[in-house]
Amino acid sequence: MSELEGGLESGAVSVGHMLEPHDDPSMTFGQRVKQFGPSAAVLVGLLLLWEFAALFLSIPAYILPAPSAIIATLIKKWSSTLQSATWVTLTEVLIGFVLALIAGIGIAVILHAWAHVRRAVYPLLIGSQTIPIIVIGPILAIIFGYNIVPKVILVALICFFPIVVTTIDGLASVDPQLKRMMKTLYGTPWSTFKRVEFPAALPSMFSGIRVAATYAAIGAVFGEYAGSSNGLGYVMIQATPQMQTSLVFAAILLLSLISVLLFMLVSVAERILVPWAREGRMQ
Amino acid sequence: MTSEGATAPVDDVTGISVSHVNRSFGSVVALHDVDLHVSRHQRVGIVGPSGCGKSTLLALVSGLDDPNSGDISVLGARTAKERLDRCAWMPQRDLLLPWRTVLANASLPLENKGLSKSAAYEIVTPLFERFGLAGFENRHPYELSGGMRQRVSFLRTLVAGKDVLLLDEPFGALDSITRADVQQWLKSALDEEPRTVLLVTHDVEEAVLLSDEVVVMSPRPGRIVARIPISLNHVESRREAVTQPDFIAARGLVLDALEA
Numbered sequence: 001m002s003e004l005e006g007g008l009e010s011g012a013v014s015v016g017h018m019l020e021p022h023d024d025p026s027m028t029f030g031q032r033v034k035q036f037g038p039s040a041a042v043l044v045g046l047l048l049l050w051e052f053a054a055l056f057l058s059i060p061a062y063i064l065p066a067p068s069a070i071i072a073t074l075i076k077k078w079s080s081t082l083q084s085a086t087w088v089t090l091t092e093v094l095i096g097f098v099l100a101l102i103a104g105i106g107i108a109v110i111l112h113a114w115a116h117v118r119r120a121v122y123p124l125l126i127g128s129q130t131i132p133i134i135v136i137g138p139i140l141a142i143i144f145g146y147n148i149v150p151k152v153i154l155v156a157l158i159c160f161f162p163i164v165v166t167t168i169d170g171l172a173s174v175d176p177q178l179k180r181m182m183k184t185l186y187g188t189p190w191s192t193f194k195r196v197e198f199p200a201a202l203p204s205m206f207s208g209i210r211v212a213a214t215y216a217a218i219g220a221v222f223g224e225y226a227g228s229s230n231g232l233g234y235v236m237i238q239a240t241p242q243m244q245t246s247l248v249f250a251a252i253l254l255l256s257l258i259s260v261l262l263f264m265l266v267s268v269a270e271r272i273l274v275p276w277a278r279e280g281r282m283q
Numbered sequence: 284m285t286s287e288g289a290t291a292p293v294d295d296v297t298g299i300s301v302s303h304v305n306r307s308f309g310s311v312v313a314l315h316d317v318d319l320h321v322s323r324h325q326r327v328g329i330v331g332p333s334g335c336g337k338s339t340l341l342a343l344v345s346g347l348d349d350p351n352s353g354d355i356s357v358l359g360a361r362t363a364k365e366r367l368d369r370c371a372w373m374p375q376r377d378l379l380l381p382w383r384t385v386l387a388n389a390s391l392p393l394e395n396k397g398l399s400k401s402a403a404y405e406i407v408t409p410l411f412e413r414f415g416l417a418g419f420e421n422r423h424p425y426e427l428s429g430g431m432r433q434r435v436s437f438l439r440t441l442v443a444g445k446d447v448l449l450l451d452e453p454f455g456a457l458d459s460i461t462r463a464d465v466q467q468w469l470k471s472a473l474d475e476e477p478r479t480v481l482l483v484t485h486d487v488e489e490a491v492l493l494s495d496e497v498v499v500m501s502p503r504p505g506r507i508v509a510r511i512p513i514s515l516n517h518v519e520s521r522r523e524a525v526t527q528p529d530f531i532a533a534r535g536l537v538l539d540a541l542e543a
Contacts, residue, residue: 175378177374177376177378178378178380180347180372181372181374181378182391182395183347183367184345184346184347184367184370184371184372184443185371185391185392185395185439185443186368186392186395186396186443187395188395191394191395195380195383195391195394195395196380199380199382200382202382274382276381276382276423276425277381
C-alpha cells in the first residue's frame with residue numbers, strides 16, 4: 001500500500017514538490033536512484049561539458065575557469081581566505097534567518113489575532129516589498145557601520161516576508177469547521193490557537209520558511225557588497241577586479257552550500273514537526 | 284461524566300425548546316417561525332430537503348449562532364454561551380486533528396477544560412475498549428478507516444460530557460455497510476448512556492431507526508411541517524428492523540410528509 005502511494009507521489013511531480021523534502025526514510029536504494037538519479041546525471045553531464053569546454057575551446061581562466069580549477073582554488077585558498085569568509089557569512093545567514101523566523105511568525109500571529117492591526121499594517125508590509133533590498137544595504141552600512149549588524153538585518157528583511165505571508169495565509173485558511181468544533185468542546189481562543197490554528201498553519205508556514213532559506217544567503221552577500229571586511233561576498237568583490245575568477249566561483253560554490261545546508265535543516269525540522277502533512281498528501 | 288462546564292441550573296423538564304425562531308442570511312430566509320420541543324433524553328430525527336435549514340437549526344440550538352428573533356432554551360440555558368456549554372455538535376466530517384493521535388484527539392475536550400494531558404488520557408483510555416478502538420490509541424487519524432474515524436469523533440463528542448448531542452448527518456460520509464454498522468453501534472451507545480439527541484439526516488430510514496420522533500421540515504424557508512412519533516419493537520439489528528411492519532409504516536408516514 002505504502003509503496004503504491006509512494007509511487008503515485010513520485011509520479012506526480014509539481015512545482016510545489018520541487019520545494020518539498022523528498023527524503024523518505026522508507027525509500028529503497030532503487031527508489032532513491034530513481035528519485036535523485038536524473039538530476040545528478042544532468043549535473044555531472046553539465047560539469048563535464050564545462051570542464052571540456054574550458055579545456056578545448058581555450059577559454060581564458062579569468063573568463064571561465066574549469067570546474068577542476070575552481071576546486072583547486074577552493075582547496076588552496078581554504079585556510080588563508082575562504083574558511084574565515086565562509087564562517088562569517090554562515091554566521092550572518094543563521095542569525096538573520098533565526099531573527100526572520102521569530103519576527104515573521106510573531107508578526108503574522110499578531111496580524112492574525114487583531115483584524116484592525118492587520119488592516120492597518122498588512123498593505124504597508126506588502127508595499128514595503130517594492131523597495132529593492134539591494135538599495136537598503138548601503139543605508140544600513142551608513143547607520144550601523146561595517147560590522148555584522150547590517151548583514152543580519154538584510155538577511156532578516158529578505159527572509160521575513162515569505163514567512164509572514166505564508167504564516168498569515170496558513171492561519172487564515174484553517175478550516176472554519178474545526179474552529180466551530182473547538183467552540184463546542186470548551187475551546188477558548190487561546191486553546192483554539194494553540195491546538196488547532198497554529199498546527200494547521202505549520203505546513204503553509206514551512207513552505208514560506210523553505211523559500212526564505214534559499215533567499216538568506218543573497219541577503220548576506222548584498223550586505224557584504226555594501227561594506228564589509230570579511231565574508232564570501234567580500235571575497236567575491238575583492239577577487240573580481242583582480243581577475244581571480246576561480247576564487248569568485250569558489251565563493252559562489254560555498255554560498256550555494258550554505259543555502260543547501262539551511263534548506264536541509266528546514267526540511268529536517270519540517271519532517272520532525274509536521275509529520276502528518278506528508279501522510280495527508282499521500283491520501 | 285457530568286457537564287462541569289455548565290453554569291445555569293439544569294432544567295430537567297424542558298430539554299430543548301425552540302419557539303418562534305427566525306433566521307435569515309441577507310435576503311435568504313433560512314428558518315421561518317420554527318417551533319420544536321424535545322424532552323430530556325429524547326431522540327429526535329430531523330429530515331427535509333437539501334437547504335431547508337436543518338444545519339442552521341442545529342447551529343442555533345448549539346449556540347454557534349443566534350436567531351434573528353425567537354427563543355431557544357437548552358436545559359434552561361438561553362444565551363449562546365450557555366447553550367454552547369450544554370451542547371456537543373458533530374458534523375458529517377469527522378473533524379479529527381491530523382497532528383494528534385487518536386487518543387489525543389479524543390482527549391481534546393478535557394484538555395480544553397484545563398486538564399493535563401496525562402489526566403485526560405487516564406480518563407479517556409478506558410473508553411477505547413467500549414468504542415471498539417482499543418489498540419489504536421497511538422495511531423493517527425489517517426491510519427484509520429472512515430468508520431473508525433467517525434467513532435473516534437463520537438468518542439470525543441461524548442467525552443465532552445454534554446447532555447445534548449447535535450448530530451449533523453454524522454454518517455453522511457460513510458459507505459452504506461459501514462454506515463449500518465455505525466448506526467447500530469450508536470443506537471446501543473445511546474441506549475447505554477442516554478442523551479438528548481437532535482439528529483439531522485437526509486436518510487429517512489436512519490431517522491426512523493435512531494429516533495423516538497421524526498420531525499419533517501419544508502423546503503426553504505424552513506418550517507416544521509410534520510412530527511411523527513416512532514415506536515419500534517425492540518429488535519437486534521437494522522436488517523431485522525427494516526422488515527418490521529411498524530418500521531415500514533413509520534417510514535411511509537415520514538415519506539408522505541416529505542412529499543406533501
